[in-house]
Amino acid sequence: MAEPARINSQSGVTQSDAALVVAARAGDTSAREALFRRYMPVAIGLSQRILGRQGEAEDVVQDAFVEAFERLDRLDNPQAFAAWLRSIVVHRVSKHLRRQQLLVRLGMRTRAPIDPDTLIARGAPADVVQELRAVYGLLERLPAEQRVALVLRRVEGLELTEIATQMDLSLATVKRRLAAAEARLGRARPGVHEP
Amino acid sequence: MTTPGPRLSEYVVVDTSSARADRLWRGVRERLEAPVRPARRWALPRLALLALCGALAFAVGLKVAQRPFQAGWAKLETAAGEATVRLQDGSALTLAPKTSLGVREPSPRQVELALELGRVQCDVTPRPERSFSVHAAGHQVLVKGTRFSVDLSRERNELAVEVQSGQVEIRRAGGEASEALLGAGQRWSVRLEAPAAPAPPDPTSSDSTSSDSTSSDSVSSDSVPPDPVQGPRSNVPEPSVPPRELAAGDASAAAPRAHGSPAASSPGSRERGAEPRRHAETGARSLLDRGNAARRAGDLAGAAQAYEQLLREYPSDARVGLAAFELGRLRMDQFQDVPGAVSALTLAIRVVSDAGLREDATARLVRAFEILKDGPRCRAAREQYLEAYPTGTHVVSVASACTEK
Numbered sequence: 133m134a135e136p137a138r139i140n141s142q143s144g145v146t147q148s149d150a151a152l153v154v155a156a157r158a159g160d161t162s163a164r165e166a167l168f169r170r171y172m173p174v175a176i177g178l179s180q181r182i183l184g185r186q187g188e189a190e191d192v193v194q195d196a197f198v199e200a201f202e203r204l205d206r207l208d209n210p211q212a213f214a215a216w217l218r219s220i221v222v223h224r225v226s227k228h229l230r231r232q233q234l235l236v237r238l239g240m241r242t243r244a245p246i247d248p249d250t251l252i253a254r255g256a257p258a259d260v261v262q263e264l265r266a267v268y269g270l271l272e273r274l275p276a277e278q279r280v281a282l283v284l285r286r287v288e289g290l291e292l293t294e295i296a297t298q299m300d301l302s303l304a305t306v307k308r309r310l311a312a313a314e315a316r317l318g319r320a321r322p323g324v325h326e327p
Numbered sequence: 328m329t330t331p332g333p334r335l336s337e338y339v340v341v342d343t344s345s346a347r348a349d350r351l352w353r354g355v356r357e358r359l360e361a362p363v364r365p366a367r368r369w370a371l372p373r374l375a376l377l378a379l380c381g382a383l384a385f386a387v388g389l390k391v392a393q394r395p396f397q398a399g400w401a402k403l404e405t406a407a408g409e410a411t412v413r414l415q416d417g418s419a420l421t422l423a424p425k426t427s428l429g430v431r432e433p434s435p436r437q438v439e440l441a442l443e444l445g446r447v448q449c450d451v452t453p454r455p456e457r458s459f460s461v462h463a464a465g466h467q468v469l470v471k472g473t474r475f476s477v478d479l480s481r482e483r484n485e486l487a488v489e490v491q492s493g494q495v496e497i498r499r500a501g502g503e504a505s506e507a508l509l510g511a512g513q514r515w516s517v518r519l520e521a522p523a524a525p526a527p528p529d530p531t532s533s534d535s536t537s538s539d540s541t542s543s544d545s546v547s548s549d550s551v552p553p554d555p556v557q558g559p560r561s562n563v564p565e566p567s568v569p570p571r572e573l574a575a576g577d578a579s580a581a582a583p584r585a586h587g588s589p590a591a592s593s594p595g596s597r598e599r600g601a602e603p604r605r606h607a608e609t610g611a612r613s614l615l616d617r618g619n620a621a622r623r624a625g626d627l628a629g630a631a632q633a634y635e636q637l638l639r640e641y642p643s644d645a646r647v648g649l650a651a652f653e654l655g656r657l658r659m660d661q662f663q664d665v666p667g668a669v670s671a672l673t674l675a676i677r678v679v680s681d682a683g684l685r686e687d688a689t690a691r692l693v694r695a696f697e698i699l700k701d702g703p704r705c706r707a708a709r710e711q712y713l714e715a716y717p718t719g720t721h722v723v724s725v726a727s728a729c730t731e732k
Contacts, residue, residue: 161356169348172351172352177339177341181341202359209623209625250340251340253338259723260335260723267335277456286335287335287339288336289334289720291656292687297623307681
């Protein structure tokens with residue numbers, strides 16, 4: 133998911149991701165901020181669509197950007213910053229979900245259902261609304277990795293190989309997790325009604 | 328970069344306002360300027376857990392050595408009594424008296440043990456995402472969700488594996504071919520040429536030691552903990568190498584012996600016939616690995632070259648479908664070579680065995696024909712997709728493709 137050069141809104145100068153990454157590595161705070169503003173919408177969107185909640189999504193996104201900037205030296209291909217950041221966000225979301233699920237199991241937190249109405253855009257086609265309701269109605273009952281894989285597949289519309297890349301898993305593992313999640317989604321569909 | 332059709336994600340409301348960006352950036356900047364490592368929050372619980380483990384180990388009479396193997400390994404030793412330890416994943420290890428067992432620092436993806444001497448009984452908690460292996464005297468016992476024991480005896484100069492439930496696979500250390508597949512009630516043993524020597528694996532080469540012996544496609548790439556920086560490991564489906572069949576009672580001095588059902592196996596004459604195929608598999612796998620690595624490193628031309636070479640030199644290999652799909656993606660997204668992508672995707676659809684990959688390739692083909700403004704073929708591909716995958720992942724984008732005359 134290499135992004136082309138964009139225009140830096142502050143300076144008006146066109147800077148590629150690679151140029152910004154190189155500058156950010158050298159400690160240039162404005163380059164960091166430019167990368168953040170360029171990819172915040174991508175990161176917050178991905179995080180929020182998997183988590184289904186705004187507040188938690190923000191925490192994850194901040195963690196992801198901090199991790200990305202602290203580990204920028206380890207990015208082999210500076211132009212691939214966007215794809216790299218997405219994989220960090222996905223990793224952070226999975227970790228967050230696992231922790232939350234552990235707290236629920238320990239009785240230290242209650243599992244609040246996701247309200248699809250706060251997520252689905254007005255004017256969305258009926259079949260899209262139905263599909264999103266089915267997916268978000270199921271998410272809280274899925275293990276973290278299955279949940280992430282299902283959203284990447286069904287909501288983000290990613291190909292299997294892309295999911296494997298972003299989740300840092302083998303293709304076979306992704307298929308196994310998706311098969312389990314899809315089976316539950318299939319069973320959940322007939323019972324999905326308007327809330 | 329091609330523009331895909333609408334996705335469900337576009338119908339999920341996300342606030343990307345500058346006010347939100349400002350607020351989030353302030354938080355990020357503050358943490359970068361005065362970083363507080365989240366790991367510190369867990370330092371105390373971890374220390375407490377370590378202390379508890381140490382106390383438990385002391386209570387059961389275990390001796391925990393500091394550096395018995397390479398870094399990252401700890402050694403458990405029993406004297407006169409038996410001891411049971413429970414791993415983080417819930418699996419239980421019961422060490423017989425006078426047993427020495429190396430335990431690699433466990434990860435969510437991998438548990439590795441190295442039996443130096445004695446007998447260990449393993450009760451393995453089923454976890455599909457985690458590989459579990461025991462190394463002993465130049466062999467690996469690979470397992471998921473089972474109960475079995477490994478016995479390395481200096482007196483008998485023998486390594487024996489006995490399975491009570493589930494299934495385990497035995498390989499030569501560092502090898503990829505199965506030495507034997509054991510089911511419940513089966514026992515396998517091998518007489519050792521030299522006195523049994525510990526065979527702790529090299530921690531730096533752990534990739535080759537993990538295996539998903541129960542999965543249908545035998546993919547063994549789950550052993551490395553996730554590291555978003557390094558990118559994913561290879562997605563290559565490993566060829567399913569059939570275990571060599573054993574003739575009952577076929578026991579030479581140093582050859583493995585199997586007891587129980589005839590499903591257990593040992594090396595035989597079929598090995599020579601399988602060599603060319605194994606070489607081809609190694610070559611194809613190596614090319615796919617090379618292509619994937621080049622793609623991750625941003626060397627897109629190198630990646631395409633490796634995939635093309637695989638298609639050219641190993642046209643009947645099982646990886647051709649995946650290589651063709653990846654080549655199609657590269658040509659379409661990176662090189663804007665849409666006709667080239669069409670030929671690669673068409674090949675992928677024809678040969679790929681996995682339904683999900685075929686669905687992805689078919690959806691891409693629709694998009695490719697749309698870019699080429701080839702209405703008739705686009706509509707034909709679209710109908711083919713919608714008929715085959717009426718509730719598929721790409722239905723929304725495919726259904727809206729090539730609707731204009």
